[in-house]
Amino acid sequence: MAVIKQDDVIQSVADALQYISYYHPVDFIQAVHEAYEREESPAARDAMAQILINSRMCATGHRPICQDTGIVTVFARVGMNVQWEGATMSLDDMINEGVRQAYNNPDNVLRASILADPAGKRTNTKDNTPAVIHYQVVPGDSIEFDVAAKGGGSENKSKMVMLNPSDSIVDWVLKTVPTMGAGWCPPGMLGIGIGGTAEKAAVLAKESLMDSIDIHELRARGPQNRVEELRLEIMDKVNALGIGAQGLGGLTTVLDIKIKDYPTHAASLPVCMIPNCAATRHAHFVLDGNGPAVLEAPPMDAYPDITWEVGTGVRRANMDTLTPEEVQTWKSGETVLLSGKMLTGRDAAHKRMVDMLNKGEELPVDLKGRFIYYVGPVDPVREEVVGPAGPTTATRMDKFTRPILEQTGLLGMIGKAERGPIAIDAIKDHKAVYLMAVGGAAYLVAQAIKKAEVVAFPELGMEAIYEFEVEDMPVTVAVDSTGESAHITGPAIWQKKIAESLAVEVK
Numbered sequence: 001m002a003v004i005k006q007d008d009v010i011q012s013v014a015d016a017l018q019y020i021s022y023y024h025p026v027d028f029i030q031a032v033h034e035a036y037e038r039e040e041s042p043a044a045r046d047a048m049a050q051i052l053i054n055s056r057m058c059a060t061g062h063r064p065i066c067q068d069t070g071i072v073t074v075f076a077r078v079g080m081n082v083q084w085e086g087a088t089m090s091l092d093d094m095i096n097e098g099v100r101q102a103y104n105n106p107d108n109v110l111r112a113s114i115l116a117d118p119a120g121k122r123t124n125t126k127d128n129t130p131a132v133i134h135y136q137v138v139p140g141d142s143i144e145f146d147v148a149a150k151g152g153g154s155e156n157k158s159k160m161v162m163l164n165p166s167d168s169i170v171d172w173v174l175k176t177v178p179t180m181g182a183g184w185c186p187p188g189m190l191g192i193g194i195g196g197t198a199e200k201a202a203v204l205a206k207e208s209l210m211d212s213i214d215i216h217e218l219r220a221r222g223p224q225n226r227v228e229e230l231r232l233e234i235m236d237k238v239n240a241l242g243i244g245a246q247g248l249g250g251l252t253t254v255l256d257i258k259i260k261d262y263p264t265h266a267a268s269l270p271v272c273m274i275p276n277c278a279a280t281r282h283a284h285f286v287l288d289g290n291g292p293a294v295l296e297a298p299p300m301d302a303y304p305d306i307t308w309e310v311g312t313g314v315r316r317a318n319m320d321t322l323t324p325e326e327v328q329t330w331k332s333g334e335t336v337l338l339s340g341k342m343l344t345g346r347d348a349a350h351k352r353m354v355d356m357l358n359k360g361e362e363l364p365v366d367l368k369g370r371f372i373y374y375v376g377p378v379d380p381v382r383e384e385v386v387g388p389a390g391p392t393t394a395t396r397m398d399k400f401t402r403p404i405l406e407q408t409g410l411l412g413m414i415g416k417a418e419r420g421p422i423a424i425d426a427i428k429d430h431k432a433v434y435l436m437a438v439g440g441a442a443y444l445v446a447q448a449i450k451k452a453e454v455v456a457f458p459e460l461g462m463e464a465i466y467e468f469e470v471e472d473m474p475v476t477v478a479v480d481s482t483g484e485s486a487h488i489t490g491p492a493i494w495q496k497k498i499a500e501s502l503a504v505e506v507k
């Protein structure tokens with residue numbers, strides 16, 4: 001009979017969260033590398049190169065893969081014969097203490113992103129607690145844990161439907177994935193839960209994402225049941241949509257499709273789909289009374305030795321002297337290396353600024369002629385000026401874009417993923433620009449930031465307005481001043497190319 005100690009649970013959870021903040025699973029690195037090797041779209045290939053370089057840098061620097069270090073999700077399978085020694089806390093409290101210790105680790109501080117009172121004051125809990133915990137009580141005398149840290153950008157793109165039993169799951173997935181845009185930072189995985197009830201399908205979808213990428217093995221041995229057939233069919237058909245890495249158009253959107261199913265009511269076919277992003281983070285360990293879990297670091301030769309070179313003709317821009325006329329010559333899909341000073345701001349800062357503008361109040365920062373970067377950085381450690389600082393999903397700022405452009409004279413925005421029609425129209429009307437940095441390459445992006453200072457709303461923590469001074473920060477023009485969006489043209493071009501090459505194969 002295993003005797004489990006409270007401190008072993010706390011330490012193991014804390015260690016696992018630190019581990020997954022800087023180590024991708026090896027199967028994920030291999031799958032992105034394979035996709036990178038076969039990718040023909042230059043923009044998607046560049047994005048995957050940045051994701052892979054970032055992954056290696058995080059593994060050596062022990063700093064987070066992404067500035068969004070996630071909401072913690074734990075699946076615990078608790079053996080019925082487990083005994084506890086000197087436990088004073090509930091298992092929930094032990095897990096949350098592990099979360100607290102991991103996110104406040106001074107050697108690798110992680111970003112606290114969890115807000116209490118979600119429909120009200122939305123107050124940061126400051127230590128990323130509480131985790132979302134699922135339990136099963138199973139025969140045995142050990143506890144198995146799956147520990148994950150799920151980014152908000154990809155979690156926000158989760159979809160749920162109650163289909164009619166005769167409806168096609170594949171059709172629903174193919175209709176739904178394009179509506180998810182690029183805010184889930186593809187390439188990644190889709191976790192699909194089928195059956196049970198509405199809430200069961202959602203838990204199954206999330207649990208399916210705890211498995212390793214193994215679609216290649218499935219393809220090699222052939223499907224043996226309906227779920228395996230669905231995995232292959234959905235994988236091929238989603239990739240044929242041409243969405244590509246970061247939604248810029250390309251051959252690989254998904255690296256694997258995971259499905260878990262459960263019996264359901266004769267009248268129902270619940271389906272939930274949850275994407276996992278470029279910052280796929282999960283670890284697995286078993287406590288059997290022999291002390292805390294030990295997770296081996298991936299071998300360094302698991303990381304491909306990739307370099308990312310900007311082409312010779314790449315445009316460089318100094319934001320301190322940039323004019324609107326110059327910005328208007330930038331074309332959708334172009335790469336630009338940005339230097340100079342930019343401001344930052346995301347959801348809470350935008351809401352506050354627009355509220356102030358509506359009341360006729362003066363903003364604490366002058367946005368005229370400036371660029372604003374949608375980011376909530378990780379706090380710095382050691383000699384860093386700022387921690388990992390990749391872009392957040394720009395689509396959430398769409399509703400603020402017109403009033404900000406109209407009333408402040410802002411010149412451009414930097415974020416990740418596509419802009420919706422209301423933002424594109426505002427960008428076009430004001431001849432502004434929207435630039436995109438690679439989501440999931442946050443530590444790499446942070447290397448371009450040479451100075452960082454909070455200039456407004458310090459009480460918002462990671463959502464405060466900073467001024468960054470950057471040098472050669474690589475971005476792609478995602479919406480140019482004429483309103484052309486690389487997230488619309490790119491996937492359309494690649495969907496057509498893939499369809500043509502499939503038609504040739506069939507002939």
Ligand code: SF4
Pocket residue numbers: 066067068069070150151152153154155183184185277278279390391392439440441
């Ligand atoms: S990779 Fe993208 S979706 Fe994933 S945590 Fe980072 S920003 Fe969020």
